[in-house]
Amino acid sequence: MTASPAIPNPPADHGVAATRWVATGSLLALIVLCLAWELVLAPVRPGGTWLAIKALPLCIPLAGILKNRMYTYRWVSLVIWLYFTEGVVRGWSDKPPSQWLAWAEVALCLALFTACTLHVRLRQRNARAAADTAGASV
Numbered sequence: 001m002t003a004s005p006a007i008p009n010p011p012a013d014h015g016v017a018a019t020r021w022v023a024t025g026s027l028l029a030l031i032v033l034c035l036a037w038e039l040v041l042a043p044v045r046p047g048g049t050w051l052a053i054k055a056l057p058l059c060i061p062l063a064g065i066l067k068n069r070m071y072t073y074r075w076v077s078l079v080i081w082l083y084f085t086e087g088v089v090r091g092w093s094d095k096p097p098s099q100w101l102a103w104a105e106v107a108l109c110l111a112l113f114t115a116c117t118l119h120v121r122l123r124q125r126n127a128r129a130a131a132d133t134a135g136a137s138v
Contacts, residue, residue: 013126019119023073024065026112030083031058033105042098054086070123077116084109 034055039048057079064072087105094102 013122016119016122016126019115019122020065020068023076023112023115023119026108026115027058027062027065027076030105030108030112031055031062033101033108034058034083037098037101037105042094042101054083058083070120073116073120077113077120080109080113080116084113 035052038044038052038054043049044051061072061076061079065076084106087102087109089102091099091102091106
């Protein structure tokens with residue numbers, strides 16, 4: 001009786017873990033920023049506004065990002081451009097401190113987009129490498 005050859009595990013990719021942490025952190029920071037901006041820091045009207053509801057769509061992908069679902073990373077990298085656009089528009093048109101918060105939103109959107117796209121790219125590269133390794137050892 002012969003043992004089947006073990007398929008070597010791909011080396012741990014620290015880039016995948018790092019991009020996952022950056023994506024999670026920037027998404028959480030963006031949710032907090034949106035809420036704090038519209039409720040406390042620089043609301044359009046004193047006492048807060050209903051614009052804080054813009055944080056709600058960001059909560060939807062949070063579970064998928066925390067569960068490391070590839071599909072979530074893909075569509076978040078597309079949806080985030082809506083928040084980027086809002087940040088750029090308000091960064092140019094609002095007065096401080098709202099203007100500074102808008103530019104912070106832009107920076108978080110860029111960090112989230114970069115992390116999501118790199119995460120997807122690295123995971124696909126690792127999957128191809130694992131498939132090539134498995135194919136070569138058979």
